[in-house]
Amino acid sequence: MKAILEDLSADKYINSFIVNQYTTSNFEYRWHYHPEFELTLIESGVGDRFIGDSFESFQKGDLVLIGPDLPHTWMSDKEKNVVSAAVVIQFTNHFIERFLTLNEFSKFKNMLAMSGQGLYFPNPPFEIISKMETINQKEGIVRINSLLEIFDILTELPYEVLASPFFQPIKNEENGLRINTVCQYMLKNSSADISLKNVAELIHLSESAFCKFFKKMTGKTYSDYLNEIRIGKACSLLTASDKTIAEIGFQTGFESITYFNRVFLRKKKRTPNEFRKMSRNNLDKNT
Structure with missing residues (x-):
């Protein structure tokens, strides 16, 4: 199955960034990519995670940052019969680039540069999980500030690079x-x-x-x-x-x-x- 280009443009005119919270019986295999950055937190579920040419298992607490145009999907293990849920935050380069000119964002800028291969954060702390799960309850500047706080926590966490450095997204x-x-x-x-x-x-x-x-x-x-x-x-x-x-x-x-x-x-x-x-x-x- 060809990686599908996911079009999120309709939502860009509503908020500066998109937050979706999913709860479903299972995550279906849906190999896709999009021009936005994506931060995904698995709230519940078990199965397999595909990021570029990386193949790993996932479970509750799985936290991954994906760069633009990197194909990815999560697929639930249906035999486990576990409800699957996730929080997905997507933001454009246009949104984030205005912050990256600031010296205070230098560490996050470097992290975003690495996200083109996908970054996995083992054992994320409760603080970032809580902020991601409640960000949709915020409005206005407070909502943007909550996202920036999530970014700040990310820069202090250890991470593993997922896709191979020579992996190239296939758009043909x-x-x-x-x-x-x-x-x-x-x-x-x-x-x-x-x-x-x-x-x-x-x-x-x-x-x-x-x-x-x-x-x-x-x-x-x-x-x-x-x-x-x-x-x-x-x-x-x-x-x-x-x-x-x-x-x-x-x-x-x-x-x-x-x-x-x-x-x-x-x-x-x-x-x-x-x-x-x-x-x-x-x-x-x-x-």
């Missing part, structure tokens, strides 16, 4: 359709033994031509991208199930547990067992 309609056909197929069938030949045939390319096309469009090799999807799903299982490491490795599509452990360590900088212990320790602290 034909190439967008082709790469999204492939990525959708990989997402749905990642646990199976999907061959390079079968995937290349989806968009009528030879294997060698497909590899060049995929690397150009995503900045990653086909096998590396597939492994990221599988590791992302493995992280969800390690956190939410009592299945053994071996069971999870095979269930997510790895033919060898040795290879699963090696790829997991390379991607997550820790072993599957260490990841499980860390996740459960964090869960215990928050309950």
Whole structure:
């Protein structure tokens, strides 16, 4: 599916920035982009987050800043049967640039420059969550001031860069359709033994031509991208199930547990067992 250009222009004439609060049974896969900056806070729900070529799990408290034209979507895990809710703040470069000329905004200006790859803020403090959840209750200058306070808190938080530095948003309609056909197929069938030949045939390319096309469009090799999807799903299982490491490795599509452990360590900088212990320790602290 091609990344959809989301047009928010109708709302620009009402307020200086847009705040939407969503509550739904689940977030559907909707791969899209827009020229506005976007700050998204997940209030409830679990599933997968796609930002550029980044594939990660999300849960309550997930906070991400996305720059203009960076494709993204959140997709709920429907099997968990958890209500999904989010606060989404969108603002234009035209709105924010008048503040960026001030020295006091130098740190935030640097952060916005990095947001073109997507920025994830782990464990955001209650203060910023509260301000985002109540900003729609404010009016006039107080409303703008609340947004500036949110920006100020962001500059003091540690963050992780999500998309690869060489990732380039795809705006060509034909190439967008082709790469999204492939990525959708990989997402749905990642646990199976999907061959390079079968995937290349989806968009009528030879294997060698497909590899060049995929690397150009995503900045990653086909096998590396597939492994990221599988590791992302493995992280969800390690956190939410009592299945053994071996069971999870095979269930997510790895033919060898040795290879699963090696790829997991390379991607997550820790072993599957260490990841499980860390996740459960964090869960215990928050309950």
